[in-house]
Amino acid sequence: MASLSAVRVAARSQPAEKALIVFHGLGDSGHGWSFLADYLQRDPSFRSTRFIFPNAPTIPISCYSNMQATGWFDIPDMGFSQEMKADVEGTLRSVGTVQAFVQEQIDKGIRPENIMVGGFSQGAALALAASALLPFKIGGFFCLSGFCQIQSRLMQLKNNNNLETPMFHGHGDEDPIVWFSRGQEAYEFFTREVGLRNYEFHVYKGMEHSSSPxxxxxxxxxxxxCLHLNN
Known part of the structure; x- marks a missing residue:
């Protein structure tokens, strides 16, 4: 397998038994979310967890007048709503990258049920799409300030592997970038159409396009x- 670019944080107790893979948003890098490893490793429950923060490639972004930025797929407009303009192939290509990172951890001895995939913004859109497309069941997904633009294609390609897999979706009700309504639309699509049965949608009052304590x-x-972690 070709090398997959990422910020990697080893488990403090070896061998690693769990893996958390977190995809960043547009214009960011794996370093942008690597704080999460330090944050979680303060808790002894995560001593056997390995952390992977993938780096997106640099691509032209249409809504930035085709300026180059790190991104998992192109964004034609900042409304995140027009499916006809969505970068379907770019999104699916990056879902393939999600699959490659999960497979890498399986190849390193982590059982699929001990692997979680999550992300923020664009990375959250990948986590959502992966919940419909991954060829194996994993331990859980999380989506922070996420959205979906490729509903029709997902309905054509989806499988039932992760219908019971837990999904955490957090969204601020004052998000000026990925509007709260886009998060609601994603929740409704993945529960009603894709059929995810264990989907938690959390609303954070006053939160913008960020996270909160x-x-x-x-x-x-x-x-x-999801990972059955205990102190």
Missing amino acids: KELQELVQFIKN
Whole structure:
């Protein structure tokens, strides 16, 4: 397998038994979310967890007048709503990258049920799409300030592997970038159309396009429950 670009944080107790893979948003890098490893490793429950923060390639972004930026797929407009303009192939290509990172951890001895995939913004869109497309069942997904633009293609390609897999979706009700309504639309699509049965949609009052201490606290408990982590 070709090398997959990422910021990697080893488990403090070896061998690693769990893996958390987190995809960043547009214009960011794996370093942008690597704080999460330090944050979680303060808790002894995560001593055997390995952390992977993938780096997106640099691509032209249409809504930035084709300026180059790190991104998992192109964004034609900042409304995130017009499916006809969506970068379907770019999104699917990056879902393939999600699959490659999960496969890498399986190849390193981590059982699929002990692997979680999550992300923020664009990375959250990948986590959502992966919940419909991954060829194996994993331990859980989380989506922070996420959205979906490729509904029709997902309905053509989806499988049933992760219908019971837990999904955490957090969204601020004052998000000026990925509007709260886009998060609601994603929740409705993945529960009603894709058929995810264990989907938690958390609303954070006053939160913009970011995270918050309350969201992180609830996310940590969700991750612990999915990976069956105990002190």
